[in-house]
Amino acid sequence: MTLSYRVLIALLTPLIFIYLWVRGARAPEYRKRWSERLALQTVPVQARDGIVIHCVSVGETVAARGLIEDILRSYPQLPVTLTAMTPTAAELAQKLFADRVYHYYLPIDTRGAMARFIEKFAPRCVLILETELWPNLLAEAKRHGAQVMLVNARLSAKSLRSYQRFSWLLGPIWSALDLVICQHVDSERRFQQLGVARERTVVRGNLKFDCQVPAATTRAAKQWRTELARPILVAASTHQGEDAIILDAFARLIQAVPELLLIIVPRHPERFREVTSAAQQRFSTLTRSSGQTVSASDQVLIGDTMGELLFWYAAADIAFVGGSLIPRGGHNPLEPIATKTPIISGRHVFNFQPLFDRLTDVNGVRLVDDAEQLAEQCLQLLQQPVQGQTMAAVASEEFAAEHGATARVLADIQGLFPPPNGQARTLKMILTSNPNAATEIWFDDNLATAVSDDYFAPSFWRQKGQIIGSATGRASAWFIQHQPQNMLLRHYYRGGLVGKFNRDRFAREAIVKSRAMAEFSLLLQLRELGLPVPQPIAARYQRAPIWGYRADILVAVIADSQDVFKLLLQRSLTAAEWQSVGATIRQLHQAGVYHSDLNCHNIMLDQAGKVWLVDFDKCGFRTEGEWQQANLQRLLRSLLKEQGKAEQSQQLFHWQQTTDWPHLLQGYEQA
Incomplete structure (x- = not known):
């Protein structure tokens, strides 16, 4: 969007609230839920990482009813959030779908409000009904990496002229649309005139023709x-x-x-x-x-x-x-x-x-x-x-021959945005608890039930005799015997110079962005993508007195595995093993995953020879760039560093850069 648009929407925001207040004299609902108009509301974690469907008012909600039902059936592992602009649409959404969906008002299209909205919901996919396009919504959704589709799209000749007349104000909003699913050919042609690429438009008919009476x-x-x-x-x-x-x-x-x-x-x-x-x-x-x-x-x-x-x-x-x-x-x-x-x-x-x-x-x-x-x-x-x-x-x-648009639209959505595999665990399935006002815990009850504060205290497991080992690094991590899955407990510590006077407090931030919760969420996504990473079990955010917070995470132990550093102290890795390491790193990079600390301690091999990657603190998704080669160079530096330390202590470290590193690069390039 343009600077002019940002300034204009900011100036209009007070007038919008005045309008809501005046309208509320006859319809009191307009004077409620104002925090949502600026995306200041609290959003449950289970609403994150799913699908947002925007139906501006009652008509769009009614038209999309069958499609929404199909989406709920097709994407059972993902949360669905309906947004609207009017209280009547909000009430109708509650009436039609009850607690099967989340419902909020779409905020006013200021840059700040939309950034907060997208940050809170972190949607994978945004579906917009008909022509309700807002420049900041589109920009923030694309910045986050969401798929954005205009569904049941229609554009009259009059609307086309209006969009063309105000293109200087709106900016290149059409390039943000990954797919425009049109009601008819005339609308498709007009969207293409606005700049939507031909390959991003399809004609599937009008959802309203599929009105079904339960x-x-x-x-x-x-x-x-x-x-x-x-x-x-x-x-x-x-x-x-x-x-x-x-x-x-x-x-x-x-x-x-x-x-x-x-x-x-x-x-x-x-x-x-x-x-x-x-x-x-x-x-x-x-x-x-x-x-x-x-x-x-x-x-x-x-x-x-x-x-x-x-x-x-x-x-x-x-x-x-x-x-x-x-x-x-x-x-x-x-x-x-x-x-x-x-x-x-x-x-x-x-x-x-x-x-x-x-x-x-x-x-x-x-x-x-x-x-x-x-x-x-x-x-x-x-x-x-x-x-x-x-x-x-x-x-x-x-109108009998017009039926079937819903099925065709759903097929288009699934083609661009496939449902998760049936075994995937997502944030929608994660439970939360608050043992006290300062603490929030997330946990997967498939792996641990009734998780309490005690789960994050090594002394609790020591008293039960269930600590079966530890791993050293910046600080100890504890291996815990547990059914149905052994666990690794890790507390988050500060590193570098800061860590010398502040061991484990981090500046406060939104819980979903805190260290443990961010890593927990990322691991769920990586496992859904089929990447070889540990399964997250539980995470804790604990607000510290006066300033900051502390964090802990529990992940599943990778059975019968050792990290590359420990293996190299015992033996050389085969050419095939180095190639597997390189191929696994390439798999990570192809998925757009940046590992902030890719070193020989965070790469594991199990007895079957499968390579695993661990410790995803401060990691995340990135677009393709130089960071991928920088990741490899970081790993190389860690191997050279451990080799030097071993030589100083007169230990064997079975690593030769001239022979082993080319095998890793070969596996990386061929993956």
């Missing part, structure tokens, strides 16, 4: 309708200016059909009270949120709950789709088509004109202008239900 919803609606034993008209997604027209039409209708029940579902929750009051002035009115049963005397029911629109459509004899009697542009008719409910709409449907044109061509919709026409068309369909059934059938048939 069997449980259909059964519940049928049962409710049977118990009610009354004809039902639902007016869905209504806007200000429409409700009075609908109530006028209803007043005409009940003269002919007095048992008719009208269900009004306002589009925005802040209008629930307003619409309820208007209906109460004219009719016996009940709200869904009251929990009361609809009686024979009730004439109007206000659908003032979230996530039930499909239920209302499935229960109704007729569906009026709102936002269309006024110049609002209408709403998506695909949901009542999915429930096979006859549709009536106003003529202001320019937001969904292609869909309504197709419905009009096959007589799958009735269009009206006012209360009189609405009442007339409803009465005709109520008195001649076969006409309504025919309308619903032809509407459903018209």
